[in-house]
Amino acid sequence: MSNWVDVCASNEIDEEDVIRFDHEGRTFAVYRSPDDSYHATDGLCTHEKVHLADGLVMDDIIECPKHNGRFNYKTGEAKGAPVCVNLGTYPVKVDGGRVLIQVG
Numbered sequence: 702m703s704n705w706v707d708v709c710a711s712n713e714i715d716e717e718d719v720i721r722f723d724h725e726g727r728t729f730a731v732y733r734s735p736d737d738s739y740h741a742t743d744g745l746c747t748h749e750k751v752h753l754a755d756g757l758v759m760d761d762i763i764e765c766p767k768h769n770g771r772f773n774y775k776t777g778e779a780k781g782a783p784v785c786v787n788l789g790t791y792p793v794k795v796d797g798g799r800v801l802i803q804v805g
């Protein structure tokens with residue numbers, strides 16, 4: 702079932718930045734890339750469950766704030782130690798100036 706959820710206004714996320722979004726007991730990280738596209742992943746690092754929204758966005762990469770593990774936030778792919786489990790990713794769209802994610 703399609704379940705699009707409103708996150709925020711598109712201009713509430715700066716380019717090359719990430720915000721935390723909590724919904725029905727789940728936590729997501731929602732990104733705006735340097736090329737102005739929007740993406741969403743699980744909000745917690747797969748290593749020790751730290752909030753990735755506190756991390757650093759660099760190009761296509763989110764760097765975890767705790768042990769500097771890295772993921773590609775567009776694909777969810779873990780990019781090296783200490784992270785080895787990929788993040789889940791979620792469809793994102795911008796509609797009428799609002800960012801929505803499909804939480805499924």
Ligand code: FES
Pocket residue numbers: 746747748749750751765766767768769770771783784
């Ligand atoms: S908690 Fe994220 S790399 Fe360790």
